[in-house]
Amino acid sequence: MLDLLKSSAKNLYLKHEKNIQEKLPSGWRWVSIGEIADMVCRGIAPKYSLESDEIILGQTCIRNNLVLTENGRSHAPKKLTDKWLRKYDLLINSTGVGSLGRTAQVWFEPSKLVVDSHVTIVRATDKKNALYLGSWAFEHERYIESLHTGSTGQTELPRDRVKAIRVVLPDAGTLDEFNAIAEPSVKMIVANQEENKRLIEIRDTLLPKLMSGAIDVSKVDLTQLTNNHLSGCGSFCSVCCPSGLASEFHEWFREHFFFGYGHLCKADLG
Numbered sequence: 001m002l003d004l005l006k007s008s009a010k011n012l013y014l015k016h017e018k019n020i021q022e023k024l025p026s027g028w029r030w031v032s033i034g035e036i037a038d039m040v041c042r043g044i045a046p047k048y049s050l051e052s053d054e055i056i057l058g059q060t061c062i063r064n065n066l067v068l069t070e071n072g073r074s075h076a077p078k079k080l081t082d083k084w085l086r087k088y089d090l091l092i093n094s095t096g097v098g099s100l101g102r103t104a105q106v107w108f109e110p111s112k113l114v115v116d117s118h119v120t121i122v123r124a125t126d127k128k129n130a131l132y133l134g135s136w137a138f139e140h141e142r143y144i145e146s147l148h149t150g151s152t153g154q155t156e157l158p159r160d161r162v163k164a165i166r167v168v169l170p171d172a173g174t175l176d177e178f179n180a181i182a183e184p185s186v187k188m189i190v191a192n193q194e195e196n197k198r199l200i201e202i203r204d205t206l207l208p209k210l211m212s213g214a215i216d217v218s219k220v221d222l223t224q225l226t227n228n229h230l231s232g233c234g235s236f237c238s239v240c241c242p243s244g245l246a247s248e249f250h251e252w253f254r255e256h257f258f259f260g261y262g263h264l265c266k267a268d269l270g
Helices: 002-018 127-138 141-146 159-164 172-212 227-231 246-257
Strands: 029-032 037-042 055-057 090-093 103-105 113-115 119-124 166-169
Touching (some): 002 127
Antiparallel strands (some): 029 166
8 A cells, every 4th residue: 555655656756756857748847855844853852751641753653654652662751843754744754864765744633643753844835735745755765864963873854955865746636646546554553553552562462372372273173164254244253262262362363374365274274
């Protein structure tokens, strides 16, 4: 889904970036990020606290163009700040070789979420431009990285260089068409992230019990489970799960033994 998003944006700007002298379609224009963003700034210095409900994200929370809130830490703010993240903020890692240039975008409604001073926030003035700008950044991470100052190990991405980056901006109608694809795509990506978190929590809870024998699944005949049991009613029946562990075992089983083809593969089950 993320690749579809990148491809849809790339189809818009690639031809024009290859030949910057070419006349742009009517309504299209070259703009700097500073022209279309009302915020381009670094995050805040962290003050970690286990008693706070505010989360601060560092550069490790920005990977594969996704915001990984689970890698964040509790943080006690000194005061309210307009640097609290908002939906569609573009985040750019801005310090150090290997991290600088990585990008992600906030595709969910954040609550009391900030980034530290190693991350640059780019907030589009017009939300219509936000998803396009984010998708553009994903495909230009090497270029963004090349804008750094400083020597190896001490590289930084200055705010002024981010603001000066030039982007081909399509007309309003083309952006509407792009957003019609992008918005449902990012919703699905966020939903998948949430589902993965939930499955990880279930796995981490159940796996020790399964390994220790606290949950006994010795009577479960895996070869008798059908597609209906895995994707139909959403629970195991008493025949296939005679020990009555349906509610606990179901999600763990789906994660570890469901191979995405609508059935169990007996070869994989041995």
